[in-house]
Amino acid sequence: MGWTATTQATTTAMTKTVQLATEDVFTAIAHPVRRRLLDLLVGGEQPVNRLAMPFKMSRPAISQHLRILLDVGLVSERRSGRERRYRLHPEGLRQIREWLATYDRFWQERLAALGDHLDKENRQ
Amino acid sequence: MGWTATTQATTTAMTKTVQLATEDVFTAIAHPVRRRLLDLLVGGEQPVNRLAMPFKMSRPAISQHLRILLDVGLVSERRSGRERRYRLHPEGLRQIREWLATYDRFWQERLAALGDHLDKENRQ
């Protein structure tokens, strides 16, 4: 997995951002902890401490997983006081759904073929 | 990603087998080469050499990827002469679809909420 440095301009300052070269949603959701984090966020926007609670890992580890989710755009971050609240952005999952669609079709065809086969069997 | 050693009994002897602890379909499809392999198999059962052709990697590398797909059950292998024909078994992808379903719901709710919000705005 490669990393690329990109720069992002804001009105007030320049902020450096690190992004996944491939916006690889597939890789992002490959890790069970990250899937679990997304699941937790279905309950709504939540601060890191709250997200980290169910896990036995250190909090920095969670931060790092959140970073990966952030990089592929599956979550966003909003600062509120000394907290950072993470929010789910499931739009990126569309990519996966689209990839899966191919296999839906394949699956349908196989079912159809099976149906035909059974029809023939019955006719004999 | 953890690995567990399991033992498998046969009538004639004991064979040691290494298996993915989690039959992790998510991990299996995380690699672009493996997704591509599955895509190629939509065209029907195919021998390894044919599957390996589009790639610049060595053939053993492809064999190793196929092994991972085999382990999680996304493909099956059938011997035919000196060839081994691989066949797609997309059933395992259901697991992913099911996980995604949660977010479909979330997404719907967000759209609904947005609709409500816009309604209120309009009423003002």
Added chain:
DNA sequence: AGAATAGGTAAGTGATAACTTACACGTCAA
């Protein structure tokens, strides 16, 4: 039988994923 074809497996290597601890920095509370 001997050579060529098809493909799996072993062993080794380099890159990187996934943790950990230590630390820095902004925010709130006393």
Added chain:
DNA sequence: TTGACGTGTAAGTTATCACTTACCTATTCT
């Protein structure tokens, strides 16, 4: 202001991925 809270980042370690080359076995062809 001082300290506690909430969190990100740096650096280091270990395990594992993803490849390569070398080799082995089974099948087919001559």
